[in-house]
Amino acid sequence: MSKGLTKRSENYSQWYNELVVKADLAENSAVRGCMVIKPYGYAIWEKMQSVLDNMFKETGHSNAYFPLFIPKSFFGKEAKHVEGFAKECAVVTHYRLKNSDEGIVVDPDAKLEEELIVRPTSETIIWNTYKNWIQSYRDLPILVNQWANVVRWEMRTRFFLRTTEFLWQEGHTAHATREDAVKETKQMINVYADFAENWMGFPVIIGTKTDSERFAGAVETYAIEALMQDGKALQSGTSHFLGQNFAKAFDVKFLTKDNKEEYVWASSWGVSTRLMGALIMAHSDDKGLILPPKLAPTQVAIVPIFKNKEQLDAIREKVDSIMADLKAKGVTVHFDDRDTQRPGFKFAEYEMKGYPVRIAVGPRDLENNTFEVARRDTLEKNVVPADGIVDEVISLLDEIQNNIYAKANERLINNTVKIDDYEVFKKHMKETPGFVMAHWDGTEETEARIKEETKATIRCVPLDVEPEEGTCMVTGKPSKGRVLFAKAY
């Protein structure tokens, strides 16, 4: 059995699955479509979580927690919302088991009066709660975020990208005016874009969703779209302007300064463990993960090369002060003194797990007062003088973060093209993966036809492109600007 990964060119999806499993991130659970996130995978998630959580708090939000179960009737209150989620809900119907001749069975006497839905998202139960929290303009805005698990009963699942249960955060805000809610919605999509670019190390396209792709119950959905290495798009975060839809559905009104009764304006926004999938697919190579230093649970692995305890002790002594120095400067380091694995094995293991920097120290280095420093992104190795190693590592981590982004950015630029002719578009979508900017007449029919014929969808209507008059590549009708097409996950 090969110890490496399937080559990406052979089968991208198999490569991805192997990567997740072999890098020790996750595995299948006993429950179909659910995954076990293993400690190393979870450490990455925790890191992402803590950075995002800070960003939310810096923008004025607080964390709270709402119930896992939602009474079925709550879902019926917002028509579009229920339509969007009805097909994929896990439903609790009973509250007790009992012994019988056939073993443990659901007790038919323990049927719930009203079924409970395991939350696929929390708008309904949160707005049912906000109703009690809001009476006056003085109660607004409410800026709350929740870290939680949600369940969506999808037909097909894939590690991190689409699992039956997943972890996420969902922000739910309430505002006195439309302008405030819109401002919040836009602010949060920018927070996500900032996180993607400055932490996860890849560029994203910010835009709005078309009618057919919009969140069920939203007036406007903003999304960030990233380009993966196989040329497919991954929706990596969304922020929804909900208008007064949920306020009306749950009857959440407030009194304005001049004593008028009005419905509350809302936003909701979220990112999930899908970001882990994005991180993995955006950067990894056939040797394993490549993690951006800012999100790597451990940034530096130190591998001692020794034959006996005396040599290990000598190395340890040499390394101790450097480790203390690195830690003092905020660098996370692991000294791998296991004598149960050989150095070659450890090298391969840290590559698989995507540690940004690896330092090897052996007798030869002790003699020469050097270290061997290897970087994961380029796989380059250099023997460097021991003096100044700390600064060297710190600037290297910085450089790796920048290089990873630069590579991803270059890929995005190289794989984004403008196309005006539908025949060219069809051919392109078949042969060349990536983003296409094209004119569209703005109708659902045309969008559906393109999806039908090419499997490409409109990922978003990008915000920061210059308006450009043109004609729809399919129908020839007028278009006010290009939209972003791609095949998506």
Next chain:
RNA sequence: CGGGGUGUAGCGCAGCCCGGUUAGCGCGCCUGGUUUGGGACCAGGAGGUCGGGAGUUCGAAUCUCCCCACCCCGACCA
């Protein structure tokens, strides 16, 4: 839910078509030794309801029927 496929040791598989000793192989695991600067080597060892049930047969991993589970491709989706 439609189409295709797979269930044999912890993991990956061969054996099945054409029934016949004690069911094999690679990886992993354990022990001992030699090793240790890129996934070590040698020797020994442990580990199996052959997915489940029924049937055919002197005899079933192998043939027949039923059931179950999982995977891939669609539809759906963050």
